[in-house]
Amino acid sequence: MGTLDWVVVVGYFFVMVAIGLWSRGRVHNIADFFTAGGKMPWWLSGISHHMSGYSAVMFVAFASEAYRLGLTVYVWWSLTIGIGVGIGAFLFAPRWNRLRAKHDVKSPLEYLAKRYNLPTQQVMAYAGALLKVVDIAAKWAAVSILLRGFAGVPITWGIIIIGLVTMVYSVLGGLWADALTDFGQFIIQAAAGFAMFFAVAGQLGWGFPVTIWDKLPDSHSDPLAGPYTSTFLMALFLIKTLEYNGGMWNLAQRYMAAPSGFAAKRSALLSSALWLVWPLVLFFPMWAAPLIVPGLEGAQAESAYIEMGKQMLPAGMIGLVLAGFFSHTMAMVSSDANVIAAVINRDMLPHIWKRVKTFSADNQLVLARVTTFTFIGVSMIIAIASGGQGFVLKVVVDLVAATMGPIAIPLMLGLLPWFRKVGSSAAIASVVGGLGMWAFLYIEQMNKAAWVTKGVLVSWPLLLSLVLYLAIGFTKKEPSRERDELLDSLNSDEPEPEKVKA
Numbered sequence: 001m002g003t004l005d006w007v008v009v010v011g012y013f014f015v016m017v018a019i020g021l022w023s024r025g026r027v028h029n030i031a032d033f034f035t036a037g038g039k040m041p042w043w044l045s046g047i048s049h050h051m052s053g054y055s056a057v058m059f060v061a062f063a064s065e066a067y068r069l070g071l072t073v074y075v076w077w078s079l080t081i082g083i084g085v086g087i088g089a090f091l092f093a094p095r096w097n098r099l100r101a102k103h104d105v106k107s108p109l110e111y112l113a114k115r116y117n118l119p120t121q122q123v124m125a126y127a128g129a130l131l132k133v134v135d136i137a138a139k140w141a142a143v144s145i146l147l148r149g150f151a152g153v154p155i156t157w158g159i160i161i162i163g164l165v166t167m168v169y170s171v172l173g174g175l176w177a178d179a180l181t182d183f184g185q186f187i188i189q190a191a192a193g194f195a196m197f198f199a200v201a202g203q204l205g206w207g208f209p210v211t212i213w214d215k216l217p218d219s220h221s222d223p224l225a226g227p228y229t230s231t232f233l234m235a236l237f238l239i240k241t242l243e244y245n246g247g248m249w250n251l252a253q254r255y256m257a258a259p260s261g262f263a264a265k266r267s268a269l270l271s272s273a274l275w276l277v278w279p280l281v282l283f284f285p286m287w288a289a290p291l292i293v294p295g296l297e298g299a300q301a302e303s304a305y306i307e308m309g310k311q312m313l314p315a316g317m318i319g320l321v322l323a324g325f326f327s328h329t330m331a332m333v334s335s336d337a338n339v340i341a342a343v344i345n346r347d348m349l350p351h352i353w354k355r356v357k358t359f360s361a362d363n364q365l366v367l368a369r370v371t372t373f374t375f376i377g378v379s380m381i382i383a384i385a386s387g388g389q390g391f392v393l394k395v396v397v398d399l400v401a402a403t404m405g406p407i408a409i410p411l412m413l414g415l416l417p418w419f420r421k422v423g424s425s426a427a428i429a430s431v432v433g434g435l436g437m438w439a440f441l442y443i444e445q446m447n448k449a450a451w452v453t454k455g456v457l458v459s460w461p462l463l464l465s466l467v468l469y470l471a472i473g474f475t476k477k478e479p480s481r482e483r484d485e486l487l488d489s490l491n492s493d494e495p496e497p498e499k500v501k502a
Contacts (some may be wrong), residue, residue, distance in 0.1 A: 005319030020169025033174030046270030070220025089268030096260030235459035247408025304460030405462030407433025423478025434465030
């Protein structure tokens with residue numbers, strides 16, 4: 001990287017910190033910190049939802065899979081998310097918003113105590129929080145690998161630099177800072193993505209999205225290839241539909257932050273459209289990479305995007321592309337830190353430290369900032385300890401994708417009226433059973449069991465979790481008037497009759 005590239009990267013960091021400082025003035029209480037007070041425009045909520053859904057993992061782990069296997073990574077990743085979020089625009093997005101508007105919910109898990117019971121909420125809170133801290137550690141590792149590849153910065157220092165910048169604006173500005181930086185990062189990412197796309201077009205010709213497939217191995221144009229089977233695809237589609245509609249807690253916040261259920265629906269539809277279209281701009285250079293930087297084997301394939309960028313981009317543009325990489329990770333990490341802080345402050349701490357319930361509004365806001373700071377710090381420490389290389393794809397697919405389903409099923413299906421008689425027994429069994437199945441399969445995989453493929457590792461915990469939820473839920477029905485009232489209130493944006501002023 002040259003001087004101009006460094007100027008671009010440092011300038012990007014300064015802009016992110018400045019947004020955090022400016023956003024601080026919009027945060028007066030924890031409602032502003034965690035849900036933007038329900039005042040976020042639908043288009044900003046939609047862009048933030050999209051940006052918070054992926055990170056630099058795309059340019060490391062997924063770039064490696066695109067380099068090795070071709071088209072399949074778009075099919076099982078971007079396409080499943082785009083369709084799933086589109087479905088969720090009608091099923092989930094408005095209901096998340098109405099939880100905030102009608103029940104003053106500030107954390108995605110806050111409603112679970114009323115929907116099921118307190119033990120169910122606590123099981124899901126602890127399981128999800130532990131999962132997210134490891135997931136975010138993988139994101140730090142991914143972006144530090146990119147920084148090392150482009151600029152020679154050691155992985156540890158890369159994590160520290162990027163982590164500290166993210167920490168500053170997340171702690172100061174809460175969800176407003178997250179969303180506004182998401183928007184700025186979206187603009188930067190667009191410029192960086194098109195820069196790489198045009199650079200590849202300049203070398204291979206403007207028709208390269210069509211012509212490259214004749215020059216690549218035939219399998220690169222297959223929708224499913226390598227370990228990514230139809231079983232894996234179907235399981236991941238269900239997982240991503242649940243995950244990206246709120247099972248990944250930070251994405252539920254985006255819907256909660258919109259002014260109304262209708263606005264949240266529009267946000268989801270915008271995010272869905274972006275997921276279907278924008279990743280194609282980013283993936284085409286990755287699919288063309290074997291023709292530009294051939295011969296990368298094994299773990300070397302994780303640096304395919306880096307090597308192509310160093311070879312093809314002029315001074316200044318490398319810095320812009322690197323800033324685009326940062327934007328992905330910082331968007332996801334800051335939003336995850338915010339929602340984990342919400343879960344800890346609203347759903348976990350009050351049952352550990354009773355005094356929290358008596359905190360003043362100012363003290364609650366200070367506690368929220370301290371929790372955000374702590375979560376980011378712990379994830380950075382785990383990322384540094386991991387060493388980076390090879391850690392990323394294993395965590396993202398083998399851990400996060402495989403365990404997200406069991407955690408998300410009771411959370412997401414609990415919002416829908418069709419499952420109103422499913423109670424806490426089914427919910428806890430679903431989470432514990434699914435995670436137990438994953439642990440068994442993961443141990444078998446570590447012992448080199450050939451039958452534990454990626455499809456098995458991802459689908460079996462999900463299937464068991466779903467079966468337990470439905471089987472126990474419909475055989476041991478636990479009807480509740482309070483639950484019925486909660487679910488009925490989520491059907492529309494209209495106020496409850498008794499709340500209408502004469």
